[in-house]
Amino acid sequence: MQRLKWRHLPVEVAEVALGQDADFEEFDVLFLGGGSDREQDIMAADLKSRRDGLGRAIEAGVVVLAICGGYQMLGHFYRTAGGREIPGLSLLDLHTVAGPRRMIGNVALELELPGGVAWAVGFENHSGRTFLGRGVRPLGRVVAGNGNNGSDGWEGARYRNVFCSYLHGPLLPKNPLLADHLLQLALARRGEGQTLSPLDDGLENLANRVMYERVTRAGTRKGPSGRR
Amino acid sequence: MSRVRGTRGSTLPGRVALKICPRFLRLAVRQVRRGVVMVTGTNGKTTTNNMVAGVLESAGYRVIANREGANLVWGVAAAFVAGAGAFGRIKADFATLEVDEASLPVVASHLAPDLLVVTNFFRDQLDRYGELDRTVELVQRAIGKLPLTRLVLNADDPLVAQLGKGENKTLFFGLAQTVRLTATVQTREARFCPACGRELSYAFYHYSQLGDYRCLTCGFARPGAAVEGQAVRGGDRLEFTVRWPAGQTSVSLDLPGYYNVYNALAAFSVGVALGLPEKAMVEGLARFAPAIGRMERFSHRGRPVYLNLVKNPTGFNESLAAMLTGSGTKDVFMAINDNDADGRDISWLWDVDFEALARDPAPYLSFTCAGIRAQDMALRLKYAGVPVELIRVIPGLVEGIEGALAGRGALVYLFSTYTALWRSQAILKEVLARGEEPATGLAERRRALR
Ligand SMILES: [Zn+2]
Numbered sequence: 001m002q003r004l005k006w007r008h009l010p011v012e013v014a015e016v017a018l019g020q021d022a023d024f025e026e027f028d029v030l031f032l033g034g035g036s037d038r039e040q041d042i043m044a045a046d047l048k049s050r051r052d053g054l055g056r057a058i059e060a061g062v063v064v065l066a067i068c069g070g071y072q073m074l075g076h077f078y079r080t081a082g083g084r085e086i087p088g089l090s091l092l093d094l095h096t097v098a099g100p101r102r103m104i105g106n107v108a109l110e111l112e113l114p115g116g117v118a119w120a121v122g123f124e125n126h127s128g129r130t131f132l133g134r135g136v137r138p139l140g141r142v143v144a145g146n147g148n149n150g151s152d153g154w155e156g157a158r159y160r161n162v163f164c165s166y167l168h169g170p171l172l173p174k175n176p177l178l179a180d181h182l183l184q185l186a187l188a189r190r191g192e193g194q195t196l197s198p199l200d201d202g203l204e205n206l207a208n209r210v211m212y213e214r215v216t217r218a219g220t221r222k223g224p225s226g227r228r
Numbered sequence: 229m230s231r232v233r234g235t236r237g238s239t240l241p242g243r244v245a246l247k248i249c250p251r252f253l254r255l256a257v258r259q260v261r262r263g264v265v266m267v268t269g270t271n272g273k274t275t276t277n278n279m280v281a282g283v284l285e286s287a288g289y290r291v292i293a294n295r296e297g298a299n300l301v302w303g304v305a306a307a308f309v310a311g312a313g314a315f316g317r318i319k320a321d322f323a324t325l326e327v328d329e330a331s332l333p334v335v336a337s338h339l340a341p342d343l344l345v346v347t348n349f350f351r352d353q354l355d356r357y358g359e360l361d362r363t364v365e366l367v368q369r370a371i372g373k374l375p376l377t378r379l380v381l382n383a384d385d386p387l388v389a390q391l392g393k394g395e396n397k398t399l400f401f402g403l404a405q406t407v408r409l410t411a412t413v414q415t416r417e418a419r420f421c422p423a424c425g426r427e428l429s430y431a432f433y434h435y436s437q438l439g440d441y442r443c444l445t446c447g448f449a450r451p452g453a454a455v456e457g458q459a460v461r462g463g464d465r466l467e468f469t470v471r472w473p474a475g476q477t478s479v480s481l482d483l484p485g486y487y488n489v490y491n492a493l494a495a496f497s498v499g500v501a502l503g504l505p506e507k508a509m510v511e512g513l514a515r516f517a518p519a520i521g522r523m524e525r526f527s528h529r530g531r532p533v534y535l536n537l538v539k540n541p542t543g544f545n546e547s548l549a550a551m552l553t554g555s556g557t558k559d560v561f562m563a564i565n566d567n568d569a570d571g572r573d574i575s576w577l578w579d580v581d582f583e584a585l586a587r588d589p590a591p592y593l594s595f596t597c598a599g600i601r602a603q604d605m606a607l608r609l610k611y612a613g614v615p616v617e618l619i620r621v622i623p624g625l626v627e628g629i630e631g632a633l634a635g636r637g638a639l640v641y642l643f644s645t646y647t648a649l650w651r652s653q654a655i656l657k658e659v660l661a662r663g664e665e666p667a668t669g670l671a672e673r674r675r676a677l678r
Contacts, residue, residue, distance in 0.1 A: 002611050105572065123573045169575050173611055174604070203610050206621065207603035 003179055007197050024050070024057035028186040032070025034168075040069045044086075047073060051089050058091055063186045064162040067171065071157065071164035072096045072128055092159050093135030096128040099150070103127070107145030107167055108215040109155050111178060118177040119143075121211040122167025130166075132157055139165050144215045161185050174211070176204045253301075256308040257323065257339040260292065264339055265324040265498055268332050268367060269347030269388070271543045272491045273299060275522050276347055277326035279495035283512035287504045289321035295519060299328040304335050324498075329363050333370040336377075343501055344371065345380040345494050349387040350436060350542040351576070360387075364422075367391065380497045382490065383453040384438040390422040392451060399501050401493040402453030403460070405432045405440065423448040435486070435549070436542045455497040457489050463553035464532075466492075470509075472500050479513050483523050484534075485550040487543075492516075521649045523550060528633055528660055533640040535656060537649050538562075539570070541579035547643060548584055556638030558591050561628055563599040563648040570645040574601050577608045586613030593637045596620045598628030599648050629655050 004011040016022045024030060032047075034040065047054065058064060072078055075094040077085040088095075102125065109120040120140060129149035132138060138148070139156025147155035147166070156165035163182065165171055172179040180196055187194065257264060267277040274297040281293040292311035294303050304325050311320055327335045336344070346367065351360050364387050371379070371391055382388045383402035392398040421428050421443035433439025442449040460468040466481040468489055481492055492513050499509040518524050521537035534551075538544040551558065566572050585592065595618050597605040602623040609619050622628040625648060632640055644652045 123575060125573060169573075170578055173607055200616075203603065203607045203616070203619070203621070207607045210603050 002173075003176070003183060003196075003199065006199055022050075022053075024053050025060050025062060027057070027062060028190065029063045029065065029182065030054075030057065032064065032066040032073065034067055034069030034071075040073075043069070044073055047089060051091070054089065055091050058160055058162055061161050061185075061189045063182050063189070065171075065182065066162065066164045067168055068126060068166055071166065072130065074162070074164065075130065076133075078128060092157060092162065092164070093133030094130055094157055094164075095133075096130045099127050099129045101127070103146035103150055103166075105145055106211065106215045107147065107155065108143040108212050109140035109147075109167070110143055111140040111175075113177055113181050115177065118175070119208065119212050120167065120171070120175040120178055121208055121215060122165070122169040122171050122174070124166040125168075126166050130157070135159065139163060143212075144218070161189070174204060174207050176201045176208075253305055253308065253335075253338040256305075256312070260320050260323045262289070262321045263323075263342040263502070265322065265343045265345065266332070266336065266341040267324070267326045267345040267347065267494070268329050269345075269382075270329070270350040270352050270363075270540065271546075272347040272487060272494070273297070273326040273328075274519050275488065276345060276491040276494045277324055278519055279491055279513060279516055280324045280345070280498045282516050283495050283499045283504065283509050284322050284324065284502075286512035286515070287499075287508035290319060292320045292323040292325075294325055297326065297519065299326045300331045301334055301338075304331075304339075329367055332367055333373075336370050336374055340374055341377050343380055343498060344374065344377050345498060346382065346388045346391060347490065347494055348382055348385045348436075348438065348542075350540050351579075352540045352571070378501060380494060380501060382438070382494070383451050384434065384440070384490075386422055386428060386437060386441050386448070386450070389451055390448070399455065399497050400451050400453045401455040401490075401497040402450070402457070403434055403438075403489065403493070404453075404456050404458045421446060421448050435546060438490075455493055455500055457493045460486065460489050463555070468492075470496055472496075474500075475506060477506055477510055479510055481513055481516060483516070483518050483525070484553060485523050485546060487546040487550075488523070520653055521644065523547075524653070526656060526660055528640065531638055531640065533633070533642065533656065533660075535642045535644065535649075535653055537646065538643045539646055541576050544577075544580040544643070548581065551641050552584065552588075554639045554641075556591065557593050557636070558639045558641060559594045559596070559632045559635030559637035560592060561596045561598065561632035561640070561642040562605050563625055563628065563642070563644040563652055564597070564601040564605045565599045565645045565647045566601050567647040569647050574604055577605065578611075580608075582609055582612035582614065585609070589615060589618070592618060594618055594620060594632065594635050596622055596628045596632045598622055598625055599645065602628075625651055626655050630659060633659060 066074055073088050074092040075088045075096055076090050077087050077095050079085050079097045081098040104125045107122055107124050111118045111120050124145055131149060136157045136159045138154035139158050142153050142155050147153065184196060265280055267273050267280065277293060278295050281291045281295065284291045292307055294307035298306060304327060307325060349360060349364055368391055379391065379393060379398045381392055381398060381400050383400035420426065424443060424446040426443060426445040428441045429444050431440040440450050455470060455472045458469040458471060460466065464484050466489060467478065469476060469478050479492060481488055495513065496509045521535050524535045526533040536547045538547055564574060566574050595609055595614060597619065602621050606619050606621045610616055620631065622631050629652065642652060
């Protein structure tokens with residue numbers, strides 16, 4: 001939002017309350033966050049009733065950013081440690097399984113964006129391990145940290161203009177290239193294909209670079225193929 | 229190095245004592261003649277506990293306390309070791325101990341307190357204890373195992389008030405509706421009723437989720453406060469009225485920060501619960517000097533310099549609110565670390581209302597961001613709308629503090645997360661002691677500080 005304001009593009013933020021009517025297709029960008037278990041349950045119940053509307057918005061190319069619990073909720077199910085499967089919205093081809101330990105810590109990723117490879121940093125804190133089906137692509141390759149499940153080397157998910165990730169910290173301010181990519185997609189959907197004017201990202205890039213170097217120096221995990 | 233670390237509350241003697249005799253705490257507490265007070269909760273533990281100690285001392289009692297905030301089992305044991313004379317004989321009337329929420333079940337099982345104060349529950353570093361709900365549950369279960377303990381609870385916090393256990397076992401304190409000194413816009417931590425889960429309705433609120441709440445579904449509501457603060461006034465010092473069943477008096481505190489009224493009310497309530505004379509509370513609080521980094525006041529070339537610990541959104545918001553009440557131009561220093569004790573996840577900075585600084589940027593001359601996450605702090609300020617030209621990234625604490633003190637502001641505020649606090653205090657003292665000394669020798673002293 002700030003990145004639009006700094007470019008003097010008008011922006012409005014609407015909070016969709018529980019039970020409140022909303023046509024998701026009218027929005028440019030939707031954000032689904034996470035929360036405590038209790039908040040998560042409340043939100044999941046609310047989203048169930050909106051599943052079809054959300055699905056139509058996704059197919060129509062609305063830009064969606066889903067973090068942590070919001071990410072898990074878009075998949076087929078969440079399997080608890082006891083083996084019970086809590087159904088998700090099944091809007092994205094992925095599922096999540098409770099893991100034996102929480103994956104907590106800083107993460108560095110390599111992302112493919114239209115302009116080339118970008119490096120993203122953030123913090124993960126999740127016990128669910130998410131596995132992607134054929135219908136979705138990962139958001140990025142884990143350079144340090146755990147990512148989706150700590151084993152296959154991928155982080156997050158992408159489908160149409162939906163971006164899912166376990167990274168908060170939060171994700172967008174420190175990763176301005178990704179933020180601008182989302183905005184560009186949202187503008188393109190409206191038929192406004194102009195390129196975004198460049199901003200002074202000095203502090204953003206500094207925060208990104210310092211963390212990327214620190215996290216990869218202490219790197220805990222290699223990439224998918226075992227190479228660096 | 230050790231000199232710079234200064235007098236950080238050492239837990240080593242505590243570790244040794246517990247090693248020699250695991251039942252040390254149980255035995256030690258038997259020698260405390262009159263009673264044990266414990267203070268737990270998210271924010272204000274150290275200040276409240278020290279205020280309780282001050283009130284008890286004003287009443288003429290000898291007190292054992294972990295004054296510097298070492299609040300895990302070892303720190304509590306260390307306080308007893310420090311209070312023991314020759315032959316391990318402890319001569320104290322009261323022990324007053326701040327206890328970390330997660331350590332409360334263990335510590336309270338060793339030394340069942342006569343009084344337990346719970347200040348508030350706010351979201352703290354998420355990756356340390358899991359969720360806020362879990363912390364509340366921990367404390368609730370610990371209380372369940374203390375049938376004889378009387379509770380001193382914050383009536384204004386629904387998460388705390390729900391812990392109450394019947395009239396003769398619980399004393400509530402709270403704040404009447406008063407004009408807020410300054411306001412930052414904040415998200416409330418608990419929008420939902422702890423009893424039934426529906427949204428709470430507020431007649432007014434002071435900050436975060438503290439206020440006059442009522443659940444329209446199940447009737448859970450703010451209990452009446454037996455000890456109530458009224459008519460809060462002041463900026464640099466605070467004045468307010470306390471009303472309790474047996475009287476009414478005015479209290480003054482020589483420190484800023486609206487939240488300190490709550491801490492003082494908690495300490496006052498302990499005095500009421502123990503039947504101390506009013507004079508002990510009033511004098512103990514008036515004489516109170518804050519512990520390290522709790523709006524600790526220094527003086528640099530005749531202007532005040534405040535050092536304040538920040539560790540969660542509510543605490544940081546209240547610190548900013550205290551800064552907003554200071555009149556004059558300001559230089560600000562913020563040291564953010566992400567070591568285990570600080571919380572490794574610093575995303576909580578995005579829940580702090582730094583936007584309040586941008587709403588009225590005129591008094592601010594500079595913001596120096598330091599510590600391991602200096603860059604993240606700077607970025608947060610930029611997103612809050614603080615003019616970028618005022619923001620400086622200087623990761624080194626020495627250079628950062630020197631930079632902030634080199635400003636021309638009438639006031640200087642230093643905010644620091646836990647692991648940068650003791651070094652920041654030591655550096656600050658060093659720089660102040662250095663005074664107007666010429667630049668030679670500076671490099672040498674800087675080396676000594678590293
Ligand atoms: Zn209720």
